[in-house]
Amino acid sequence: MIDNSANDPELNGRYLGTISKDFVLVADAVKEASYAIRKRGFSDYPIFPVCTIELPIGQLLIRKYEVGTDWNYYASFLDEFIQRKIVEDEDVFKAAYKDPDEYCCLFVVDEEFTNFVFIPYPED
Numbered sequence: 001m002i003d004n005s006a007n008d009p010e011l012n013g014r015y016l017g018t019i020s021k022d023f024v025l026v027a028d029a030v031k032e033a034s035y036a037i038r039k040r041g042f043s044d045y046p047i048f049p050v051c052t053i054e055l056p057i058g059q060l061l062i063r064k065y066e067v068g069t070d071w072n073y074y075a076s077f078l079d080e081f082i083q084r085k086i087v088e089d090e091d092v093f094k095a096a097y098k099d100p101d102e103y104c105c106l107f108v109v110d111e112e113f114t115n116f117v118f119i120p121y122p123e124d
Contacts, residue, residue: 019050019108019119022069026062027104027121033061033075034100043077045097047116049107050074057084057107081107 023030030048037046049057050071052064058076062069078094081087086107096116097105103118 018070019106019117022050022071023104023106023119024122025067025069026073029062030073030075030104031121034104037075037077038100043079044100045078045094045105046100047076047078047081047105047107048073049076049109051109055109057081057086057109076107 033048034046037043047058048061049055050073052071054060055072055074058074058080060072061075062073064070064072078087078090081093082090087093098118103120106117106119108115108117
């Protein structure tokens with residue numbers, strides 16, 4: 001099981017810069033998708049997998065070459081992660097999940113790092 005209780009310290013050095021740089025470019029689109037997922041009743045827990053290659057989780061939201069980012073962004077939600085057994089303890093995940101109006105739940109997938117990351121949406 002992936003520990004999703006907090007942001008991994010590994011993220012700070014190697015990934016935070018590139019993810020933060022990219023996220024500024026896609027934050028509005030991701031925030032709109034998060035709102036739509038919740039408003040349409042799909043889930044109260046939207047999750048956005050990000051990967052530098054194609055990923056079989058969720059629906060492709062933003063291709064990296066479309067907006068000049070290093071990461072592809074996908075849209076998904078908690079039920080898919082439970083079905084795929086990526087999240088084994090639903091209650092622990094829900095307790096760690098941050099306000100989706102203020103934070104985006106990214107599922108970062110890379111060769112050496114896979115974990116959930118909560119990143120704040122930029123303020124207007």
